[in-house]
Amino acid sequence: xKKLHLLIVQQFVRAFVPTFLVxxxxxxxxxxxxxxxxxxGKGLSFWVIAQLMFYFSASIVPMALPLSILLASIMxxxxxxxxxxxxxxxxxxxxxxxxxxxxxxxxxxxGVFGFFTSNVLIPKANLxxxxxxxxxxxxxxxxxxxxxxxxxxxxxxxxxxxKRNKETDELTDITIYDQRSGGSRPIIITAESGNMEMxxxxxxxxxxxxxxxxxxxxxxxxxxDRNFPHTTFTFKEEKxxxxxxxxxxxxxxxxxxxxxxxxxxxxQLNSGYDSLTxxxxxxxxxxxxxxxxYVRRPDTIWxxxxxxxxxxxxxxxxxxxxxxxxxxxxxxxxxNARSGKGYVDxxxxxxxxxxxxxxxxxxxWHRKFTLSVACLVMFFIGAxxxxxxxxxxxxxxxxxxxxxxxxFHIISIVGEKMVKTExxxxxxxxxxxxxVLTPVGLILIxxxxxxxxxxxxxxxxxxxxxxxxxxx
Numbered sequence: 238x239k240k241l242h243l244l245i246v247q248q249f250v251r252a253f254v255p256t257f258l259v260x261x262x263x264x265x266x267x268x269x270x271x272x273x274x275x276x277x278g279k280g281l282s283f284w285v286i287a288q289l290m291f292y293f294s295a296s297i298v299p300m301a302l303p304l305s306i307l308l309a310s311i312m313x314x315x316x317x318x319x320x321x322x323x324x325x326x327x328x329x330x331x332x333x334x335x336x337x338x339x340x341x342x343x344x345x346x347x348g349v350f351g352f353f354t355s356n357v358l359i360p361k362a363n364l365x366x367x368x369x370x371x372x373x374x375x376x377x378x379x380x381x382x383x384x385x386x387x388x389x390x391x392x393x394x395x396x397x398x399x400k401r402n403k404e405t406d407e408l409t410d411i412t413i414y415d416q417r418s419g420g421s422r423p424i425i426i427t428a429e430s431g432n433m434e435m436x437x438x439x440x441x442x443x444x445x446x447x448x449x450x451x452x453x454x455x456x457x458x459x460x461x462d463r464n465f466p467h468t469t470f471t472f473k474e475e476k477x478x479x480x481x482x483x484x485x486x487x488x489x490x491x492x493x494x495x496x497x498x499x500x501x502x503x504x505q506l507n508s509g510y511d512s513l514t515x516x517x518x519x520x521x522x523x524x525x526x527x528x529x530x531y532v533r534r535p536d537t538i539w540x541x542x543x544x545x546x547x548x549x550x551x552x553x554x555x556x557x558x559x560x561x562x563x564x565x566x567x568x569x570x571x572x573n574a575r576s577g578k579g580y581v582d583x584x585x586x587x588x589x590x591x592x593x594x595x596x597x598x599x600x601x602w603h604r605k606f607t608l609s610v611a612c613l614v615m616f617f618i619g620a621x622x623x624x625x626x627x628x629x630x631x632x633x634x635x636x637x638x639x640x641x642x643x644x645f646h647i648i649s650i651v652g653e654k655m656v657k658t659e660x661x662x663x664x665x666x667x668x669x670x671x672x673v674l675t676p677v678g679l680i681l682i683x684x685x686x687x688x689x690x691x692x693x694x695x696x697x698x699x700x701x702x703x704x705x706x707x708x709x
C-alpha cells in the first residue's frame with residue numbers, strides 16, 4: 238500500500254511542478270504584453286524589471302495553481318490508467334478512494350499554501366507591484382534623439398539634430414527651442430555641430446555647441462508699434478546644461494497604497510468592512526439630520542399654525558398668500574426644494590460609493606478562501622476524470638483541463654460581477670463556481686469508482702445500436 242501511495246505522489250509531483258511553472262510563465266507573459274507600453278523606452282534597470290516580474294508571478298498564483306492541479310491530476314491518473322496500473326490496483330482490492338487518499342493530503346497542503354498566498358503573499362506583492370507600476374508609469378522615457386526629428390522629452394526644450402554619428406557621437410545641424418524661462422517667446426539656438434555628455438550622477442546633460450547663433454525676442458516698448466526688439470549673437474563654442482532630475486527613477490512611499498482592498502489580509506479586510514459599515518451608518522444619520530433644514534413635517538406645522546384652508550375645500554394654500562409676496566414665496570420654495578434635492582442626491586451618491594467600496598472588501602475577503610477550496614475541487618474533478626479516460630501525456634489532458642478551467646473562470650467572473658452590481662451576495666457570488674463544479678467532481682468520483690464506460694467508444698456504439706434496434 239505504501240509503495241502505491243508513494244508511486245501516486247511521485248507521479249503527481251513530476252506532473253505538477255513543470256505544469257505549474259509553464260502555466261505561470263504563460264500567464265506572466267500575458268501581463269508583460271499588457272504593460273509593455275509602460276515599460277518600453279524607460280531605461281529601467283534589470284533589477285527593477287526582475288522585481289516587477291516577481292510581484293506579477295506572485296499575483297497570478299490564484300490562476301495558475303487550480304489549473305496546474307487539474308492538469309496534473311488528469312495526467313497522473315491518466316498515465317496510471319493507460320499503463321493498466323489502476324486495473325492492477327483494483328484487482329488487488331484497492332479502491333479508487335484509497336488511491337486518492339495520499340493526494341488528498343497533498344491537496345490539503347496545497348490548499349494551506351493557497352490560503353497563505355492569498356492572505357499574506359499576494360497583498361504584499363500587490364502593494365509592491367502597485368507602487369512600482371505607479372513609479373514606472375510616471376517615469377519619463379529615456380533620452381532617445383533621432384536624426385531629423387524634434388525631441389520634446391526635456392521639459393521646456395525642443396531639440397532637433399540633423400545627424401548623429403554613432404561612432405564619434407558628434408552632432409550636426411543642431412536646433413534648440415528653449416522655453417524654460419516661461420515666456421511666450423522662445424530662445425532659438427542653432428549650431429553647425431556639437432556633442433553631448435552626461436554628468437557622473439546622471440542628473441545633468443551637457444551640450445557643447447560649435448559655430449552657432451543665439452536669437453531671442455524682447456518685449457516691445459510702448460508707443461513703438463513698428464519696432465521688433467531682439468538680441469542676436471554668434472559664438473564659436475557654447476555650453477548648455479539641461480537638468481535631468483525628471484528622468485531619475487524615484488520610488489513612491491508604499492504607505493500611500495496600503496489601504497487598497499487588494500493589499501489587505503483577512504483581519505485587515507474584516508476591520509475595514511466594519512469601519513465602512515459604521516461610516517455608512519454615520520452618513521445616513523447625518524443625511525436624516527441635515528434634511529430637516531429643507532423639510533418640515535406637516536403635523537408639526539399644523540400644530541403651531543392655523544390652517545390656511547378649511548377642511549373640505551379645494552382652494553390651494555398659495556391662493557391665500559398676498560399676491561405681492563406670492564412670487565417671492567414660490568421662488569423661495571423652489572430654491573429650497575432644489576437645494577434639498579441637490580443635497581440628498583450628493584449624500585446618497587456618497588453613501589452608495591461607500592457601500593460599493595464595502596462590497597469590494599467583502600469580495601476580497603471571500604477570495605482569500607475560494608482559492609484553497611478551488612484546489613480541492615479541481616483535484617476531485619481531475620483525478621477521477623483521468624482514471625475514466627485513461628489517457629496521459631499532454632494531449633487529451635491539456636484539452637480537458639483548459640475546458641474545465643475556462644468554465645470555472647467564466648463562472649467565477651460572472652459571480653463576481655453579480656456581487657459588484659449587488660445582484661447577489663458575496664457569499665453566493667464568490668462561491669458560485671465552487672457550488673457548480675463540486676457536484677461534477679462528486680459525480681466523476683462515483684463514475685470512476687464504478688468503472689464507468691462514459692468515455693468508452695464501444696459503450697456508446699452499443700447504446701446507439703440498442704436505441705435504433707440495429708443488429709450486427
